[in-house]
Amino acid sequence: MAGPGSYWIGAEEKKQVMDVMESGYLFRYGDMEDANFQHKVYTLEKEFAAYCGVDYALATSSGTSSLFVSLLAMGIQPGDEIIVPAYTFVATYSAVIYAGAIPVLAEIDESLCIDPRDIEARITPKTKAIIPVHMLGNPCAMESILDIADRHGLAVLEDACQAAGGSYQGKKLGSIGRMGAFSLNVFKTITAGDGGMIATRDKDLYERAFAIHDQGHTPHRAGVQVGSRQILGLNFRVNELLGALALAQLRKIDRIVGTLREKKTRLKELISDSPGFRFRTLNDPDGECGTLCTVIFDSSEKAAQVSRSLGTTTVDHSGWHVYANMEHVNKYLKENNRPHGLGAYPRTDDILSRAVNISVGVVDAGLGSGFGININSSDEEIAIAAETFRNACLG
Numbered sequence: 001m002a003g004p005g006s007y008w009i010g011a012e013e014k015k016q017v018m019d020v021m022e023s024g025y026l027f028r029y030g031d032m033e034d035a036n037f038q039h040k041v042y043t044l045e046k047e048f049a050a051y052c053g054v055d056y057a058l059a060t061s062s063g064t065s066s067l068f069v070s071l072l073a074m075g076i077q078p079g080d081e082i083i084v085p086a087y088t089f090v091a092t093y094s095a096v097i098y099a100g101a102i103p104v105l106a107e108i109d110e111s112l113c114i115d116p117r118d119i120e121a122r123i124t125p126k127t128k129a130i131i132p133v134h135m136l137g138n139p140c141a142m143e144s145i146l147d148i149a150d151r152h153g154l155a156v157l158e159d160a161c162q163a164a165g166g167s168y169q170g171k172k173l174g175s176i177g178r179m180g181a182f183s184l185n186v187f188k189t190i191t192a193g194d195g196g197m198i199a200t201r202d203k204d205l206y207e208r209a210f211a212i213h214d215q216g217h218t219p220h221r222a223g224v225q226v227g228s229r230q231i232l233g234l235n236f237r238v239n240e241l242l243g244a245l246a247l248a249q250l251r252k253i254d255r256i257v258g259t260l261r262e263k264k265t266r267l268k269e270l271i272s273d274s275p276g277f278r279f280r281t282l283n284d285p286d287g288e289c290g291t292l293c294t295v296i297f298d299s300s301e302k303a304a305q306v307s308r309s310l311g312t313t314t315v316d317h318s319g320w321h322v323y324a325n326m327e328h329v330n331k332y333l334k335e336n337n338r339p340h341g342l343g344a345y346p347r348t349d350d351i352l353s354r355a356v357n358i359s360v361g362v363v364d365a366g367l368g369s370g371f372g373i374n375i376n377s378s379d380e381e382i383a384i385a386a387e388t389f390r391n392a393c394l395g
């Protein structure tokens, strides 16, 4: 199965997509004077920027594209070092590597997000940026991260791919750093099957990102083009069908996140008296997305026993998001004389070996959340999942 947005695809998405099908315009650019042209991508960008409370948003082909385009827009150069967490999806690393820079991994803490104390220890004269990843919809400790970035003159690019709709101290995740990258793949809060967004307050960064995502063009290909382009771009554009689907989902995002939070609160209440674990730290309990409920056991043995009886795995064995399980990334780190392989980030290894992800809205074995509930689960289904979890803890 997949993420919460995908469970709620319905009449609104169909209507938006049919608008495009009937318009005769599939490309994101069209004749603004023609009433048939639906300009869904343009509208999506405007509404997403407003939702995030920033001036500019850009739709891209994926969260990976959003990270890559943002790094290039920020002027990251070959050899620059970028600090990233040791627990994240592979794309956080690959975007940095393909931008020519070096990912420098830092430990996570019990929020399962990057540990600000370890960021400071990894800074060298080559460090140019930090990528805090709001893992599993949980905000990073942005106050400390921004403070470190300010003191060392570093840029902050938020990887909010798993966290659209979340916030930190009242600000939307992805709107706090210089740039924010989002994913619209099928496992995310809102989805268009695939796709991504970039958010920024900075006009120059937006214009650079726009050009990089579309062959060097100025935003919306407005103004003088040929002969005056300064930036060599690529193609990470989206088409009107994706824009239409994403627009319908964006208009549901607060209802989606609100529902997840309610269901998660219910689940937590029902399992909180089970023995042997604590809930992961939430850096802003009011702002997390509620997509997952992560529990951290006192020992890895207990976590393994509970996850086995739930038919799932501890997070360290969940595969997709754990540095130690990424053979390609470890090969790269080894070739670049960087710490690599299991044991290189021992605090991360320890926390992940004691952690179990219970799904609330993201049902994804690749994230270790094969067990749990989903956004449509009834109170009765939540009670059954809670009972199953409690029995596993007692076993």
Ligand SMILES: Cc1ncc(COP(=O)(O)O)c(C=O)c1O
Residues within 6 Å of the ligand: 062, 063, 064, 065, 088, 089, 091, 092, 133, 159, 161, 162, 182, 183, 184, 185, 194, 195, 196
């Ligand atoms: C933390 C994180 N960063 C980046 C990405 C990449 O997003 P996409 O799959 O849209 O390229 C993902 C997607 O799973 C993610 O979870």
